[in-house]
Amino acid sequence: MRRIGVFVCHCGTNIAGTVDVKTVAETLGKEPAVVYATDYPYMCSEAGQNIIKDAIKEYKLEGVVVCSCSPRMHEATFRKAVSAAGLNPYLLEVANIREQCSWIHKDMEAGTAKAIVLGRAAIAKVQLNAPLIAGESPVVKRALVIGGGIAGIQTALDIADAGYPVDIVEKEPTIGGKMTQIDKTFPTLDCSSCILTPKMVECAQNENITIYSYSEVEAVTGFVGNFSVKIRRKARFVDENKCTGCGVCTEKCPVKNVPDEYNLGLSNRHAAYIPFAQAIPNVAVLDKNRCIKLTKGKCGLCSTVCSAGAIDYEQKETIVEEKYGAIVAATGYNPIKIDGYDEFAYSQSKDVVTSLEFERILKADGPTDGHLQRLSDGKQPKTIVFVQCVGSRESGSSHGCGKEYCSKICCMYTAKHAMLCREKYPDTDVYVFYIDVRTPGKNYDEFYRRAVEQYGVHYIKGMVGKVAPQADGSLMVQASDLISNEQLHVKADMVVLAAAIEPDKSARPLATMLTASMDTNDFFTEAHAKLRPVESPTAGVFLSGVCQGPKDIPETVAQAGAAASKVIGLLAKDKLSCNPCVAHSNEMMCNGCSSCANVCPYGAITYADKDFSRRQDGSMIRRVASVNEAVCQGCGACTVACPSGAMDLKGFSTSQIMAEVDAICK
């Protein structure tokens, strides 16, 4: 029997308030294996840790149980302390008597009794804990950034600046993302392209950065420090190295009626195209679904006019395989589809547009060359109504496409839009219907107030109930004004809907490939909402930008930098210590039946024939399983699939869990 020390934490009054910590320490001190038991106001403090360290030495402890807050909080702290005193860090167990005891039970007697039981279970488990030594695995000093919007760009630049090679995978023909489509940025109203394009160029020129545009991640295997990624480079039918971006092919291409993605379908482009003037790489693409040569085998005009000889109709998609130490998800967002909101007449009227479409209308390289015009008749609108929270802050069932969260950026960009309208076209009447105006952020509320006070934008608290297209081409907006308690009918020329934003559709399959977790809205989950906001719980996967949650540009850039610094911290290491709580197979009992390999999500189990001839009870070569400890993540699926019980999990072994069960049910 091991010599166990028990340390009960008061956590101030957090634990001591509903658990009689003295009694817990006293009672657990009487357990057969326990040679030392004490309590202390803050075990996690330096003084508390010293008590543990001293006791390990003085009482020659072989196992430590700390009754304190959740192991998710301070297990690592206590492991370090135990380790400093010369004991294997895995000979420590934490009994969670705060989150799962003192905080939920009001009754002192019941709380104390439960704390004792939880302590006993930890003592029973630690008796069976094996001293584990974390293995090491090397770190590939290269990072992958998935998504080439402002988040991906900033992350890549920061990693590259630190001297590590980094690859950007972007599914569109150019990097830049949503920010390329935006006109001005709040709260300073500087031009989006002017601040973005230099960064795009920097990416292209930085020797440490490789851009895989028009490419998608196909498969990810491996683990932190050693990911192996297959990148599918879609065929663009243009040789990237030869194309000079002169744009002649895009002018001569006879197919002119392809909806232009850059303008959200508000204008058309050719089948041969460069997404926009500042595209990086500045290389043409042939739309394989619309190009006459690629669909019907005829035409070939672009090839004739291309002086660089860059057009290659035979180009095939290729797979690039590369190793990375770290992966950053920066997959961004899209506005939701709002066709389901019949009351706003989005599908019925061209003059009801989304905010992103409105950006295109305002921007100089947009479908109206930056002139504020109605898309139906090209007339300048005199009255514009902005509707906030379209699809945001909705509970699930109402429209089916609504989101329960606040999209965060809409209040600010709507204030920006309203302001720009009034500035450029002072004779325009601008109404903003809002539920709440949310403007936390530096200079944000000031910005919004300026829209109201200086620019005279009519902010009305109340939601629009109905938008009805009128025979004269105007739009009748019916809404409630909750402050004056009246129903308003505004005859508008244009209605702009602040559609909710949602994670890009590519995020979910990517998360599956990365084995990174997501919330129900398909935003990536962070390892800790407060303390590890840019890391995924899956080691080696980091989060940048809106794929983690709604953010505006300054926040995205800040988070992108934070993700980069985490990546740099990882790549700076030569070796990583692995999680030692992994599966292992007892070869003497293994049947080699493959049940375990069938359920292993990581492909960590392999089989080999081994000679067991020296055993007396049979001279046999048997097929037995072995676990790659660097690949295994320690889920334990194999341990239950194994009928013979040969497979067990270190740190959560069958006997350990059984011992806990026994202690709890005693």
Place this chain on the structure above:
Amino acid sequence: MQEVMKKRASELLADGTVVRVLGWKNGEFAYDPTPAVFQTVESLEAFVYNDFCASNLSKYLIKFLRQEGKTLVFLKPCDSYSFNQLLTEHRVIRENVYIIGVPCDGKVAEDKLREKGAEGILGIETEGDQIKVKTLYGDLDLNKKECLGERCLSCKSHQVVVFDEMLGENGEENPDCGRFDMVEKLEAMTPEQRFEFWRGELSKCIRCNACRNICPACSCEKCVFDNPASGISQKAAADSFEENMFHIIRAFHVAGRCTDCGECSRVCPQHILLHLLNRKFIKEMNECYGEYQAGAEAGSRAPLVNFTMDDCEPSIIYTKEAGK
């Protein structure tokens, strides 16, 4: 049939195709032939095949997995499913085995004969539907159907699913065998009645381990119940719970792997209806995850090492029961 089999075995042994033959020879009693290995043509004299040869030979092949030379084995339909399952689990190597399939229309159970008054059984002869049981007290002519073992009355398949050659004509699957009838009957009972039923059954268990030892799916190098590290090892059941535990865990370990060969119930000296546990799992998995027959196809993936994203929730078991 016995002579044809013997002849083929002699030929294959003589021409070196195989180095040993796995078959049956008479056991202590004539009604209890025992699996046997024959390594010479001469020894084949003792080879027996008749309607008492019920035991499933597949499991014995594990022993010869890595031994020199090929093994000839005679597989009945039931046994061939077990063979495929062992193949799936890499417990046998197909190339090391020469399989002769033998058709089967059911094996005779000794206790059924006793019910018909047969004592001191010396042998059996089959002629179509009729059997002639030789006893110390003279011959007894009986209808074979009436003397079949329980499992043969609800035989799922008369088809040998894997073989190198077939002696006689191969049979067909028998989907209307009604093998789940008894399970359904139990399901229709109240929980209290079921509890009573199983209490009656399982309390008979003497933990002789016959079910485990005969079961082709229970072929672990070391059974968890014999392994002190498993936390549930037991030599004998200390209390009634451990009886349950043994049988639940055993059924669980073979769930998705059990081919429903019925050997467990056949060999149980206490006549516990063990196959009803396995069949419950088979039926439930069929209902929840689609039809699956272990051993029908080598290399297939059993339901418990598989999943779909939209599997039913465990609570379905409770709503199902409430619906009844």
Place this chain on the structure above:
Amino acid sequence: MQVNNEFRPKIVAFCCNWCSYAGADLAGTNRANYPADVKIIRVPCSCRVNPMFILRAFQRGADGVILCGCHPGDCHYTTGNYYARRRMTMLFSMLSYLGIEKGRTRVEWVSAAEGAKFAATMNEFVETITALGENKRLEDLRCKK
């Protein structure tokens, strides 16, 4: 207040480290009360829970056992809870077949964000088990006549 002689069930809750254990922690952080009868055992994933553990708990006197894991699709290990779901479905099926009262075992998916759900689930489960009373059938099947 706990009154003597009043039946208090023994309940074992297996919680996966990533979702449900964190959900239980969140219940604590939010001070969402549930009875002290529930004792949690942390496992890396719901798929680590062997049916043996559940039977063992019953054998040692537990009156109810609940398994909590990440929502299907959200498993930290991608697929663990899918296997757990099938295994538990089969275990429940067998227990019910053997005549064990339904409701003594339960599976619930609780995410790290669902502290309130965790507490509500535990309250409900304790209620169910208290109504069922002491676990007798799984403790002794033979000698209770």
Place this chain on the structure above:
Amino acid sequence: MADLKEQVLTASGVNPLKCMRCGKCSGTCPSYDAMEYHPHQFVYMVEKGDIETLMKSESIYKCLSCFACIERCPRDVEPAKLVEAVRLAVIRQQGQNHLKPQQVPEMLDEELPQQAIVSAFRKYSK
């Protein structure tokens, strides 16, 4: 007072706490101008327990039960159900059973759909 609120909540099955005060219900309501208290106010007043004021108001009879507010509400609050519940509360207070089973046979008439009688019975008796 509290009982009345409880009654309205139970009868309607509405949880007014789900309301985020966006006013879309009132923005969408075709009877808005005819109503003294508007749909969003119904939700707020029920939440505050101010049921009697609503019961006395003509507003409850101005609601057309077109359910546009239910359809459009982003939070699934269902204001129209509250209006209906308040109407019901009024009816229930007006001297108990307005329609007794014995009265039903004499009311039967070829022209009148049976369903109308059944629903009237449901509505006008306790």
